[in-house]
Amino acid sequence: DGGITQSPKYLFRKEGQNVTLSCEQNLNHDAMYWYRQDPGQGLRLIYYSQIVNDFQKGDIAEGYSVSREKKESFPLTVTSAQKNPTAFYLCASSAPVGNQPQHFGDGTRLSIL
Amino acid sequence: AQSVTQLGSHVSVSEGALVLLRCNYSSSVPPYLFWYVQYPNQGLQLLLKYTTGATLVKGINGFEAEFKKSETSFHLTKPSAHMSDAAEYFCAVSLSGGYNKLIFGAGTRLAVHP
Numbered sequence: 220d221g222g223i224t225q226s227p228k229y230l231f232r233k234e235g236q237n238v239t240l241s242c243e244q245n246l247n248h249d250a251m252y253w254y255r256q257d258p259g260q261g262l263r264l265i266y267y268s269q270i271v272n273d274f275q276k277g278d279i280a281e282g283y284s285v286s287r288e289k290k291e292s293f294p295l296t297v298t299s300a301q302k303n304p305t306a307f308y309l310c311a312s313s314a315p316v317g318n319q320p321q322h323f324g325d326g327t328r329l330s331i332l
Numbered sequence: 333a334q335s336v337t338q339l340g341s342h343v344s345v346s347e348g349a350l351v352l353l354r355c356n357y358s359s360s361v362p363p364y365l366f367w368y369v370q371y372p373n374q375g376l377q378l379l380l381k382y383t384t385g386a387t388l389v390k391g392i393n394g395f396e397a398e399f400k401k402s403e404t405s406f407h408l409t410k411p412s413a414h415m416s417d418a419a420e421y422f423c424a425v426s427l428s429g430g431y432n433k434l435i436f437g438a439g440t441r442l443a444v445h446p
Contacts, residue, residue: 223375250432259341261422261436262376309375317426318364318383321434323375 221246225310225324231332232297232304240295240327242310248322250315251293255279256307256326265308268293269315297329305331334359336425338437345444351395351410353440355423358404365406366424366434367397376422382406393417418444 223244232238244251250269254262264277268287282301287293293312297304307328311321339354357363364383368376380391387399397408406423423437 225375259438261438262434264433267433307373311376313432315432317432318381319432320366320378320381321376321432323368323377325375326373328373 223310223312223322223324225308225327227327228325230327230329232329233332235299237296237298238329240297240308240310240329242293242295242324243291244293244310244312244322244324245291246312246322247290248312248314249290250313251287252311252313252321253277253283253285253293253295254309254311256309262309265295304329334363334425334435336423336435336437338421338423338440340440341438342441342443345413345442347415347444347446348412351408351413351417351442353408353421353423353442355397355406355408355437356404357406357423357425359425363425365397365399366426367391367395367406367408368422368424369393370420370422370439372419379408379421413442413444415444415446418442 226241252267253265266285268274284296309326310324313321335358337356366381367379370376380389382389382399390396395410420439420441422439424434
């Protein structure tokens with residue numbers, strides 16, 4: 220079955236540490252996205268990529284970085300510059316046109332030790 | 333700029349009662365509209381979408397939504413709530429003619445009680 224796999228499900232970060240969240244898709248989608256979800260705030264876009272080797276900042280990119288070296292993979296690094304990283308992170312993918320729905324992974328919950 | 337407003341962060345209904353979750357949007361161009369459902373500690377699952385054509389859209393699990401351009405609304409309904417419908421629901425909009433960037437509402441948590 221095609222889908223999006225996020226790992227790990229739970230992740231803990233120490234102060235001053237960078238952590239990387241994995242996102243892999245086998246849907247053959249060109250576009251991929253990272254969202255942050257906080258209670259009562261819906262989803263906010265961190266980064267998105269419409270094609271391999273290209274990505275753009277979303278609404279809350281500060282303290283995060285991404286890469287898109289392969290079509291299937293879009294890892295997100297939460298750097299030590301992100302002062303409030305505790306949240307639920309969701310990865311999605313879609314065809315790069317507005318009438319196609321985004322497909323979501325099951326998320327990674329990041330907490331600070 | 334586009335935006336999405338979901339009226340009511342929490343909605344509670346009895347099992348078997350009508351479910352109505354409200355969504356209003358603002359967009360300077362014809363929008364594409366989506367409803368997603370999220371169960372605890374899971375990702376979002378597409379319920380239904382409106383792109384063009386028929387304004388009454390049917391989705392999974394017995395849900396439907398009606399696009400009303402004059403009211404800039406896309407409310408989600410289900411005639412009879414089931415306990416398994418308890419979840420958080422998100423309305424989202426994207427621009428027609430543009431690439432697929434979604435703007436989400438803040439979400440409505442639906443509780444279903446016996």
